[in-house]
Amino acid sequence: MAHPIDDRSLDQLFREGRSHGAWTDAPVTDDDLRAIYELTRLGPTSANSSPARFVWVRSEQGKARLRPHLSAVNADKVMKAPVTVIIGYDPGFARELPRLFPQAPGARDWFSDPQVAEITAFRNGTLQGGYLIMAARALGFDCGPMSGFDNAGVDREFFAGTGVKSNFICSIGRGDPSKLPPRAPRLGFEEAGRLA
Amino acid sequence: MAHPIDDRSLDQLFREGRSHGAWTDAPVTDDDLRAIYELTRLGPTSANSSPARFVWVRSEQGKARLRPHLSAVNADKVMKAPVTVIIGYDPGFARELPRLFPQAPGARDWFSDPQVAEITAFRNGTLQGGYLIMAARALGFDCGPMSGFDNAGVDREFFAGTGVKSNFICSIGRGDPSKLPPRAPRLGFEEAGRLA
Numbered sequence: 001m002a003h004p005i006d007d008r009s010l011d012q013l014f015r016e017g018r019s020h021g022a023w024t025d026a027p028v029t030d031d032d033l034r035a036i037y038e039l040t041r042l043g044p045t046s047a048n049s050s051p052a053r054f055v056w057v058r059s060e061q062g063k064a065r066l067r068p069h070l071s072a073v074n075a076d077k078v079m080k081a082p083v084t085v086i087i088g089y090d091p092g093f094a095r096e097l098p099r100l101f102p103q104a105p106g107a108r109d110w111f112s113d114p115q116v117a118e119i120t121a122f123r124n125g126t127l128q129g130g131y132l133i134m135a136a137r138a139l140g141f142d143c144g145p146m147s148g149f150d151n152a153g154v155d156r157e158f159f160a161g162t163g164v165k166s167n168f169i170c171s172i173g174r175g176d177p178s179k180l181p182p183r184a185p186r187l188g189f190e191e192a193g194r195l196a
Numbered sequence: 197m198a199h200p201i202d203d204r205s206l207d208q209l210f211r212e213g214r215s216h217g218a219w220t221d222a223p224v225t226d227d228d229l230r231a232i233y234e235l236t237r238l239g240p241t242s243a244n245s246s247p248a249r250f251v252w253v254r255s256e257q258g259k260a261r262l263r264p265h266l267s268a269v270n271a272d273k274v275m276k277a278p279v280t281v282i283i284g285y286d287p288g289f290a291r292e293l294p295r296l297f298p299q300a301p302g303a304r305d306w307f308s309d310p311q312v313a314e315i316t317a318f319r320n321g322t323l324q325g326g327y328l329i330m331a332a333r334a335l336g337f338d339c340g341p342m343s344g345f346d347n348a349g350v351d352r353e354f355f356a357g358t359g360v361k362s363n364f365i366c367s368i369g370r371g372d373p374s375k376l377p378p379r380a381p382r383l384g385f386e387e388a389g390r391l392a
Binding site for chain 1: 213239242297334
């Protein structure tokens with residue numbers, strides 16, 4: 001029977017994890033991005049569908065392509081972040097299921113209804129975005145997730161011809177804790193739910 | 197600058213974390229559920245919107261109310277699990293923003309468009325479901341997330357009159373590793389994305 005991980009790790013993942021918008025100059029390397037992805041991809045998805053798709057925007061050219069589709073506040077954050085990953089989702093994920101979910105040879109057909117495929121891809125692609133945030137924090141990085149941008153514009157710029165749709169974006173780096181606002185309150189256990 | 201958490205914790209969270217469908221008799225207590233929620237609620241959401249709502253189904257009566265809305269395979273798993281949480285999302289989350297996001301007094305109005313409120317609630321409620329899976333694993337529990345049930349039926353049974361909608365469900369307990377199939381393959385870094 002597994003035990004809780006140590007308190008310092010719980011702090012890093014949850015209790016002291018914060019959404020950052022200001023970054024130190026510490027780089028995020030190719031190996032770092034691969035290490036983050038190696039953990040992210042192991043998180044559970046429906047029928048191992050793994051619908052998330054990632055564009056790791058780190059070059060000046062890449063940032064310049066992303067910038068016009070963001071609000072002014074978020075554009076400034078992204079231009080200064082070491083890397084910002086576009087988390088997208090592929091509603092055509094089922095084409096990979098014969099390989100990803102070999103235990104059910106008919107799994108591809110479970111998602112032949114486009115509405116079912118869309119909601120499955122969005123739900124599970126979002127879960128994978130959550131795993132990415134936790135994986136980056138587990139490896140010692142900070143995250144700055146953002147939504148509220150021009151998704152259609154990002155899709156035209158980065159996913160044209162693929163059917164992939166953008167979901168949210170997330171800067172990754174070493175945050176500057178001196179720039180953080182106080183942590184906002186959260187809902188109590190009884191406010192957010194109940195036993196049944 | 198933070199360092200990676202230790203390898204044993206990375207194993208527990210990601211590398212050896214698996215979706216379980218068979219459970220030992222070890223109970224999951226009220227205190228356990230509160231500890232899982234205390235970590236879950238700290239994960240980041242847009243404007244601290246915190247739209248996820250949770251029904252922690254542990255009683256025999258609760259399981260009997262959930263059962264008719266599940267597939268036969270999932271119903272059997274849920275009846276035998278120590279607890280199964282219904283992760284829902286509240287499209288009316290913005291009413292809480294004056295308290296949850298006090299730094300932006302106008303934040304409630306950002307979500308006055310019902311379509312924006314719906315997608316924000318679904319995206320961020322799903323992220324919180326991902327944090328819940330990671331929080332439960334961090335505390336030594338195993339998870340068995342499931343979708344593909346009758347969402348409208350679950351909503352009528354558990355969320356009538358609230359506007360809350362069910363998203364997915366997740367059993368929590370101590371899994372029986374002898375019942376696990378081999379881990380399915382994942383997409384490689386280049387298959388799931390690219391640098392830009």
